[in-house]
Amino acid sequence: MHINCTKDDLVYGVQIVNRAVSNKNTLPILSGILLKAEQNKLTFRATDLEIAIDCSLDVEVIEEGTIVVPGKYFSEMVKRLPSGLINLKNTDNFGLEVKYEQSELVINGHSSEEFPSLPEINGHMKGSIRQDLFKKMIKQVAIAASADESRPVFTGTLLDVVENQVIMVATDTHRLALREGIWEGALVPEKISVIIPTKTMLEVARISGDEEEPLLIEVGNNQVYFTAGNVSLISRLIEGQYPSYRQVIPESSKCKSKIRVRTKKLLETTERASLLVRDEIKERYSLIKLKVHDDILEIESHAPEIGRIYEEIPVFLEGEPTEIVFNSRYLMDALKAVDAEEIYLELIGPLSPGIIRTVENEEYIYLILPVRTS
Amino acid sequence: MHINCTKDDLVYGVQIVNRAVSNKNTLPILSGILLKAEQNKLTFRATDLEIAIDCSLDVEVIEEGTIVVPGKYFSEMVKRLPSGLINLKNTDNFGLEVKYEQSELVINGHSSEEFPSLPEINGHMKGSIRQDLFKKMIKQVAIAASADESRPVFTGTLLDVVENQVIMVATDTHRLALREGIWEGALVPEKISVIIPTKTMLEVARISGDEEEPLLIEVGNNQVYFTAGNVSLISRLIEGQYPSYRQVIPESSKCKSKIRVRTKKLLETTERASLLVRDEIKERYSLIKLKVHDDILEIESHAPEIGRIYEEIPVFLEGEPTEIVFNSRYLMDALKAVDAEEIYLELIGPLSPGIIRTVENEEYIYLILPVRTS
Numbered sequence: 001m002h003i004n005c006t007k008d009d010l011v012y013g014v015q016i017v018n019r020a021v022s023n024k025n026t027l028p029i030l031s032g033i034l035l036k037a038e039q040n041k042l043t044f045r046a047t048d049l050e051i052a053i054d055c056s057l058d059v060e061v062i063e064e065g066t067i068v069v070p071g072k073y074f075s076e077m078v079k080r081l082p083s084g085l086i087n088l089k090n091t092d093n094f095g096l097e098v099k100y101e102q103s104e105l106v107i108n109g110h111s112s113e114e115f116p117s118l119p120e121i122n123g124h125m126k127g128s129i130r131q132d133l134f135k136k137m138i139k140q141v142a143i144a145a146s147a148d149e150s151r152p153v154f155t156g157t158l159l160d161v162v163e164n165q166v167i168m169v170a171t172d173t174h175r176l177a178l179r180e181g182i183w184e185g186a187l188v189p190e191k192i193s194v195i196i197p198t199k200t201m202l203e204v205a206r207i208s209g210d211e212e213e214p215l216l217i218e219v220g221n222n223q224v225y226f227t228a229g230n231v232s233l234i235s236r237l238i239e240g241q242y243p244s245y246r247q248v249i250p251e252s253s254k255c256k257s258k259i260r261v262r263t264k265k266l267l268e269t270t271e272r273a274s275l276l277v278r279d280e281i282k283e284r285y286s287l288i289k290l291k292v293h294d295d296i297l298e299i300e301s302h303a304p305e306i307g308r309i310y311e312e313i314p315v316f317l318e319g320e321p322t323e324i325v326f327n328s329r330y331l332m333d334a335l336k337a338v339d340a341e342e343i344y345l346e347l348i349g350p351l352s353p354g355i356i357r358t359v360e361n362e363e364y365i366y367l368i369l370p371v372r373t374s
Numbered sequence: 375m376h377i378n379c380t381k382d383d384l385v386y387g388v389q390i391v392n393r394a395v396s397n398k399n400t401l402p403i404l405s406g407i408l409l410k411a412e413q414n415k416l417t418f419r420a421t422d423l424e425i426a427i428d429c430s431l432d433v434e435v436i437e438e439g440t441i442v443v444p445g446k447y448f449s450e451m452v453k454r455l456p457s458g459l460i461n462l463k464n465t466d467n468f469g470l471e472v473k474y475e476q477s478e479l480v481i482n483g484h485s486s487e488e489f490p491s492l493p494e495i496n497g498h499m500k501g502s503i504r505q506d507l508f509k510k511m512i513k514q515v516a517i518a519a520s521a522d523e524s525r526p527v528f529t530g531t532l533l534d535v536v537e538n539q540v541i542m543v544a545t546d547t548h549r550l551a552l553r554e555g556i557w558e559g560a561l562v563p564e565k566i567s568v569i570i571p572t573k574t575m576l577e578v579a580r581i582s583g584d585e586e587e588p589l590l591i592e593v594g595n596n597q598v599y600f601t602a603g604n605v606s607l608i609s610r611l612i613e614g615q616y617p618s619y620r621q622v623i624p625e626s627s628k629c630k631s632k633i634r635v636r637t638k639k640l641l642e643t644t645e646r647a648s649l650l651v652r653d654e655i656k657e658r659y660s661l662i663k664l665k666v667h668d669d670i671l672e673i674e675s676h677a678p679e680i681g682r683i684y685e686e687i688p689v690f691l692e693g694e695p696t697e698i699v700f701n702s703r704y705l706m707d708a709l710k711a712v713d714a715e716e717i718y719l720e721l722i723g724p725l726s727p728g729i730i731r732t733v734e735n736e737e738y739i740y741l742i743l744p745v746r747t748s
Contacts, residue, residue, distance in 0.1 A: 073649060073680055080646045095681070103685035105646070272454045272479070275447060306447055307469070311477035 001065030021071035022048035128185025146172035293321035375439030395445035396422035440486035502559030520546035530569035667695035
């Protein structure tokens with residue numbers, strides 16, 4: 001290959017695909033970035049076999065060709081190149097010559113023949129959704145996914161599509177987040193339900209812009225394919241049966257105490273309480289007790305070796321006085337993700353799950369199981 | 375104790391003394407911060423027995439007293455308090471009650487009796503220097519100090535004062551940095567030479583402002599005492615004989631090749647070359663070859679497993695063509711610290727040390743030993 005491009009092109013391309021570069025040493029070629037010059041486009045590609053990311057940019061292609069360069073070194077190097085025009089050319093023996101100003105460097109690379117090819121998509125479902133919406137949905141839902149690899153289904157995020165409605169769900173069995181959205185583009189066929197690795201979803205959020213541009217989604221038998229502008233991401237799907245989340249969420253009619261509270265106020269209190277970590281407990285979390293009566297929410301937490309905290313927040317209470325104990329981290333995660341000035345906290349009693357909803361709309365639901373303390 | 379202060383007071387005081395809080399578990403009381411209310415002042419103090427930092431603020435003292443609070447928890451907590459007035463009060467049994475808005479928390483603390491008292495200064499030398507100047511001197515010199523604790527003298531920074539001239543020196547025996555400065559205040563007596571831990575110096579730079587305010591320095595037998603406004607820092611001195619640095623620096627008259635070069639240009643080139651790290655070498659550094667002739671500086675570096683680089687920079691050369699090989703990190707450190715648009719690189723030959731000076735003045739000298747490659 002032989003091309004002319006700019007420093008900014010290289011920095012942009014590398015930064016997009018970098019997250020898919022493998023950190024493991026098991027297959028050395030996967031620590032590289034594939035560069036491919038073809039038809040006036042330079043394509044960057046990296047894969048760790050879980051996900052693959054592709055980014056194509058318009059450049060001046062003098063001669064088509066490919067090479068694999070070491071990912072870490074190449075990304076550090078391009079950041080340090082001077083601004084302006086860069087000339088890239090393959091040398092004999094799998095080197096890449098980089099020329100800039102009066103200078104040049106040569107990077108030892110590898111043949112692209114060793115680089116794994118991408119799986120082909122046998123598209124079952126094709127559709128599109130606004131990038132800014134999908135990005136927000138991911139940020140609100142992914143927080144509830146589990147990091148425990150021994151139960152793969154819970155490390156994933158469920159994508160449930162029926163006609164033009166999309167539902168995204170994640171749960172680690174202690175809390176559950178659910179967000180609804182609307183398909184913008186056509187959807188063929190009209191129904192699909194897949195579990196996507198949450199790590200993949202976070203990468204999809206990263207390549208998605210804050211604009212209304214469409215994110216194209218294609219779901220195959222074992223893979224899912226996302227395209228946002230000049231960037232594509234392919235990921236495996238997680239096999240297994242996702243739990244029936246509808247049954248877990250109590251109906252609104254069962255709610256006995258509906259508390260309207262300012263999100264920021266409750267978050268700040270929860271953050272202070274969360275510092276009272278019980279070191280004797282392996283997973284390092286603090287318990288927070290919420291008690292509501294007469295339009296006052298009392299919050300208490302206590303760790304014998306550190307200290308205790310007691311706070312009061314003014315709220316609007318519809319229904320009965322009650323109390324409940326949560327893991328403060330689960331509450332904190334929800335309050336950070338909810339993106340609304342006020343929320344409803346709906347409680348049934350000390351032994352039933354609490355539900356957080358936004359006051360403006362019901363597109364987002366976050367459910368937390370209580371902790372039994374007696 | 376019982377006081378009223380603001381959240382900002384607490385955040386400021388904690389942030390100043392936090393660096394002296396011990397991370398080691400050997401003496402649990404040292405992981406605490408001492409709070410002392412006395413004569414309308416709240417004093418924060420922390421020490422790891424190497425250095426101690428004190429910070430005093432004007433607050434409303436209702437009742438004098440002291441307490442030691444856990445450093446890490448207290449500093450995380452005060453950052454999360456709401457803005458505004460905070461009321462602090464000792465409880466029975468060494469607790470600290472913190473009241474704010476309608477809320478309160480209690481932090482379990484310790485008696486201040488267990489907290490080590492500060493060593494008394496038997497002042498031999500007292501003087502003062504501008505904070506902004508001293509801060510800059512530290513930043514330019516400390517980079518050359520060694521991290522190798524087996525030779526304590528080289529982990530220190532030499533402070534040499536004769537009449538109104540102060541000289542600061544650090545060296546790890548591979549490179550040496552020297553900076554001259556002027557005392558602003560009176561100096562009694564007129565001569566002193568002490569080795570201060572470089573870690574202490576970096577903390578002194580941190581507590582020094584960017585203004586012309588005086589930094590008071592008092593040197594005792596084993597300690598040094600710095601005062602910048604309401605903050606004091608006490609540190610031990612390093613015992614031992616500092617090498618005679620004057621003999622190491624070649625006289626300007628011996629220089630055979632004087633190269634004038636733009637600092638930024640040479641730094642950027644050196645940074646690119648420094649990425650060619652030789653993994654086989656334990657200390658992970660790259661060798662960079664500088665070759666000068668006809669107002670061109672050629673820079674080359676090569677790591678067989680990664681690649682190679684060749685760059686050219688326009689320079690002004692007075693004297694003979696020559697070449698030299700450096701450890702790129704030592705050159706990079708100097709070029710980052712020098713704070714001048716242009717430098718002189720003075721060379722005697724491939725086997726003699728290279729000297730970097732600023733073009734505007736000669737207050738700063740940075741010497742690098744060459745690497746023999748044959």
